[in-house]
Amino acid sequence: EIVLTQSPATLSLSPGERATLSCGASQSLSSSYLAWYQQKPGLAPRLLIYYASTRATGIPDRFSGSGSGTDFTLTISRLEPEDFGVYFCQQYGSSPYTFGQGTKVEIK
Protein backbone atom coordinates (compact mmCIF):
# COMPACT_ATOMS: atom_id res chain seq x y z
CA GLU A 1 0.00 0.00 0.00
CA ILE A 2 1.31 3.44 -0.94
CA VAL A 3 1.38 5.83 2.02
CA LEU A 4 0.91 9.54 1.35
CA THR A 5 2.25 12.02 3.90
CA GLN A 6 1.03 15.60 3.75
CA SER A 7 2.72 18.61 5.30
CA PRO A 8 2.21 20.80 7.12
CA ALA A 9 -0.77 19.55 9.12
CA THR A 10 -2.06 23.11 9.45
CA LEU A 11 -1.26 26.25 7.51
CA SER A 12 -2.33 29.59 9.00
CA LEU A 13 -2.38 32.31 6.36
CA SER A 14 -4.10 35.57 5.50
CA PRO A 15 -6.16 36.24 2.37
CA GLY A 16 -3.87 37.26 -0.48
CA GLU A 17 -0.96 35.13 0.73
CA ARG A 18 0.56 32.19 -1.11
CA ALA A 19 -0.08 28.66 0.16
CA THR A 20 2.24 25.75 -0.53
CA LEU A 21 1.05 22.25 0.43
CA SER A 22 3.20 19.14 0.13
CA CYS A 23 2.36 15.49 -0.45
CA GLY A 24 5.02 12.79 -0.28
CA ALA A 25 4.53 9.23 -1.49
CA SER A 26 6.21 6.13 -0.02
CA GLN A 27 6.73 4.82 -3.58
CA SER A 28 7.08 6.51 -6.93
CA LEU A 29 3.70 7.18 -8.54
CA SER A 30 3.45 5.91 -12.09
CA SER A 31 2.29 8.43 -14.68
CA SER A 32 1.81 11.04 -11.93
CA TYR A 33 -1.46 9.47 -10.87
CA LEU A 34 -2.05 12.03 -8.13
CA ALA A 35 -5.11 14.18 -7.39
CA TRP A 36 -5.85 17.00 -4.98
CA TYR A 37 -9.20 17.69 -3.32
CA GLN A 38 -10.58 20.49 -1.17
CA GLN A 39 -13.13 19.78 1.55
CA LYS A 40 -15.20 22.16 3.62
CA PRO A 41 -17.07 21.19 6.80
CA GLY A 42 -20.16 19.09 6.17
CA LEU A 43 -19.55 18.83 2.44
CA ALA A 44 -18.15 16.24 0.07
CA PRO A 45 -14.62 16.75 -1.25
CA ARG A 46 -14.20 18.76 -4.45
CA LEU A 47 -11.69 17.74 -7.11
CA LEU A 48 -9.07 20.42 -7.82
CA ILE A 49 -6.21 18.75 -9.69
CA TYR A 50 -5.57 15.40 -11.39
CA TYR A 51 -2.51 13.91 -13.15
CA ALA A 52 -0.58 15.99 -10.58
CA SER A 53 -0.94 19.24 -12.54
CA THR A 54 -4.17 19.30 -14.58
CA ARG A 55 -6.86 21.60 -13.19
CA ALA A 56 -10.35 20.15 -13.01
CA THR A 57 -13.22 21.86 -14.79
CA GLY A 58 -14.11 25.21 -13.24
CA ILE A 59 -11.11 25.39 -10.90
CA PRO A 60 -9.54 28.90 -10.83
CA ASP A 61 -6.01 29.27 -12.16
CA ARG A 62 -4.72 30.40 -8.75
CA PHE A 63 -4.64 26.65 -7.98
CA SER A 64 -1.69 24.79 -9.48
CA GLY A 65 -0.17 21.38 -8.99
CA SER A 66 3.35 20.16 -9.64
CA GLY A 67 5.70 17.31 -8.94
CA SER A 68 6.44 13.76 -10.02
CA GLY A 69 7.78 10.53 -8.60
CA THR A 70 7.37 10.80 -4.84
CA ASP A 71 7.10 14.56 -4.24
CA PHE A 72 4.09 16.66 -5.14
CA THR A 73 2.95 20.21 -4.37
CA LEU A 74 -0.31 22.12 -4.48
CA THR A 75 0.11 25.88 -4.68
CA ILE A 76 -2.58 28.48 -4.18
CA SER A 77 -1.05 31.67 -5.55
CA ARG A 78 -3.24 34.19 -3.69
CA LEU A 79 -5.63 32.91 -1.07
CA GLU A 80 -9.24 33.93 -1.35
CA PRO A 81 -11.61 33.70 1.65
CA GLU A 82 -13.39 30.72 0.05
CA ASP A 83 -10.12 28.74 -0.18
CA PHE A 84 -9.97 27.94 3.50
CA GLY A 85 -10.63 24.29 4.30
CA VAL A 86 -8.89 20.93 4.33
CA TYR A 87 -6.89 19.69 1.35
CA PHE A 88 -6.24 16.02 0.60
CA CYS A 89 -3.98 14.37 -1.93
CA GLN A 90 -4.83 10.94 -3.37
CA GLN A 91 -2.89 8.48 -5.48
CA TYR A 92 -4.92 6.42 -7.93
CA GLY A 93 -2.21 4.44 -9.69
CA SER A 94 -2.03 1.50 -7.31
CA SER A 95 -4.85 -0.17 -5.41
CA PRO A 96 -5.80 0.70 -2.70
CA TYR A 97 -6.10 4.29 -3.90
CA THR A 98 -4.88 5.95 -0.73
CA PHE A 99 -5.35 9.49 0.56
CA GLY A 100 -3.03 11.68 2.57
CA GLN A 101 -4.14 12.70 6.04
CA GLY A 102 -4.92 16.26 4.95
CA THR A 103 -3.64 19.80 5.40
CA LYS A 104 -5.93 22.33 7.02
CA VAL A 105 -5.64 25.83 5.60
CA GLU A 106 -7.02 28.27 8.15
CA ILE A 107 -7.40 32.01 8.42
CA LYS A 108 -4.60 33.67 10.35
Added chain:
Amino acid sequence: QVQLVQSGAEVKKPGASVKVSCKASGYTFTNYYMHWVRQAPGQGLEWMGVINPSGGSTRFTQRLQGRVAMTRDTSTSTVFMELSSLRSEDTAVYYCARGTYDILSWLEYWGQGTLVTVSS
Protein backbone atom coordinates in the same frame (compact mmCIF):
# COMPACT_ATOMS: atom_id res chain seq x y z
CA GLN B 1 -25.53 17.67 -15.23
CA VAL B 2 -23.95 14.77 -13.35
CA GLN B 3 -25.68 14.00 -10.06
CA LEU B 4 -25.10 11.30 -7.48
CA VAL B 5 -27.86 11.03 -4.89
CA GLN B 6 -27.31 8.76 -1.92
CA SER B 7 -29.73 7.15 0.49
CA GLY B 8 -30.38 8.55 3.93
CA ALA B 9 -28.64 8.19 7.26
CA GLU B 10 -28.62 4.83 9.02
CA VAL B 11 -28.21 3.70 12.63
CA LYS B 12 -27.11 0.11 13.10
CA LYS B 13 -26.14 -2.14 15.97
CA PRO B 14 -22.74 -3.83 16.10
CA GLY B 15 -22.73 -7.02 14.03
CA ALA B 16 -25.46 -5.84 11.69
CA SER B 17 -25.15 -4.94 8.02
CA VAL B 18 -25.88 -1.72 6.15
CA LYS B 19 -26.60 -1.13 2.48
CA VAL B 20 -26.15 2.35 1.03
CA SER B 21 -27.40 3.30 -2.42
CA CYS B 22 -26.14 5.87 -4.90
CA LYS B 23 -28.36 6.85 -7.84
CA ALA B 24 -26.58 8.37 -10.80
CA SER B 25 -27.96 10.68 -13.45
CA GLY B 26 -26.77 13.04 -16.16
CA TYR B 27 -24.37 10.64 -17.91
CA THR B 28 -24.13 7.12 -19.33
CA PHE B 29 -24.08 5.01 -16.18
CA THR B 30 -22.16 2.04 -17.59
CA ASN B 31 -19.30 4.11 -19.01
CA TYR B 32 -17.75 5.25 -15.72
CA TYR B 33 -16.34 3.43 -12.70
CA MET B 34 -17.92 4.22 -9.33
CA HIS B 35 -15.85 4.39 -6.16
CA TRP B 36 -16.77 4.40 -2.48
CA VAL B 37 -14.89 6.50 0.08
CA ARG B 38 -15.60 6.85 3.78
CA GLN B 39 -14.70 9.42 6.41
CA ALA B 40 -14.88 8.76 10.15
CA PRO B 41 -15.87 11.75 12.31
CA GLY B 42 -13.10 14.33 12.33
CA GLN B 43 -10.81 12.04 10.33
CA GLY B 44 -9.40 11.76 6.82
CA LEU B 45 -10.66 9.97 3.74
CA GLU B 46 -10.44 6.21 3.23
CA TRP B 47 -10.86 4.63 -0.20
CA MET B 48 -13.01 1.50 0.13
CA GLY B 49 -13.27 0.10 -3.36
CA VAL B 50 -14.56 0.47 -6.89
CA ILE B 51 -17.16 -1.14 -9.15
CA ASN B 52 -17.38 -1.26 -12.91
CA PRO B 53 -21.08 -0.60 -13.56
CA SER B 54 -20.79 -2.19 -16.99
CA GLY B 55 -19.79 -5.71 -15.98
CA GLY B 56 -20.11 -5.51 -12.22
CA SER B 57 -16.47 -6.35 -11.45
CA THR B 58 -15.13 -4.98 -8.19
CA ARG B 59 -11.91 -4.24 -6.35
CA PHE B 60 -11.69 -3.54 -2.63
CA THR B 61 -9.15 -2.42 -0.10
CA GLN B 62 -7.66 -5.40 1.73
CA ARG B 63 -8.76 -3.87 5.07
CA LEU B 64 -12.42 -4.46 4.22
CA GLN B 65 -12.09 -7.63 2.17
CA GLY B 66 -14.73 -10.12 3.21
CA ARG B 67 -17.00 -7.50 4.78
CA VAL B 68 -17.77 -5.22 1.83
CA ALA B 69 -19.77 -5.83 -1.31
CA MET B 70 -20.56 -3.50 -4.19
CA THR B 71 -23.32 -4.16 -6.70
CA ARG B 72 -25.20 -2.23 -9.33
CA ASP B 73 -28.60 -2.08 -11.00
CA THR B 74 -28.21 -0.81 -14.53
CA SER B 75 -31.99 -0.46 -14.98
CA THR B 76 -32.07 2.30 -12.36
CA SER B 77 -28.46 3.57 -12.70
CA THR B 78 -27.85 2.80 -9.05
CA VAL B 79 -24.84 1.35 -7.26
CA PHE B 80 -24.98 -0.19 -3.81
CA MET B 81 -22.38 -0.62 -1.09
CA GLU B 82 -23.06 -3.17 1.63
CA LEU B 83 -20.88 -3.45 4.72
CA SER B 84 -21.41 -6.37 7.09
CA SER B 85 -20.32 -7.30 10.62
CA LEU B 86 -20.43 -3.64 11.56
CA ARG B 87 -18.20 -2.32 14.36
CA SER B 88 -18.12 1.03 16.11
CA GLU B 89 -15.09 1.92 13.98
CA ASP B 90 -17.31 1.76 10.88
CA THR B 91 -19.19 4.87 12.04
CA ALA B 92 -18.51 7.30 9.21
CA VAL B 93 -19.89 9.29 6.32
CA TYR B 94 -19.90 7.09 3.23
CA TYR B 95 -19.51 8.73 -0.18
CA CYS B 96 -19.93 7.37 -3.69
CA ALA B 97 -17.74 9.14 -6.22
CA ARG B 98 -17.60 8.81 -9.98
CA GLY B 99 -14.32 8.03 -11.64
CA THR B 100 -13.61 7.95 -15.35
CA TYR B 101 -13.82 5.22 -18.02
CA ASP B 102 -10.51 3.89 -16.61
CA ILE B 103 -10.21 2.10 -13.26
CA LEU B 104 -7.13 4.26 -12.57
CA SER B 105 -8.98 7.51 -12.14
CA TRP B 106 -9.53 10.61 -10.07
CA LEU B 107 -12.90 11.29 -8.47
CA GLU B 108 -14.65 14.23 -10.11
CA TYR B 109 -18.23 13.89 -8.94
CA TRP B 110 -19.30 12.99 -5.41
CA GLY B 111 -22.55 12.10 -3.73
CA GLN B 112 -23.74 14.10 -0.76
CA GLY B 113 -22.65 11.43 1.70
CA THR B 114 -24.54 9.02 3.95
CA LEU B 115 -23.89 8.96 7.68
CA VAL B 116 -23.79 5.45 9.10
CA THR B 117 -23.73 5.26 12.89
CA VAL B 118 -22.88 1.98 14.59
CA SER B 119 -23.97 1.97 18.20
CA SER B 120 -25.43 -0.45 20.68
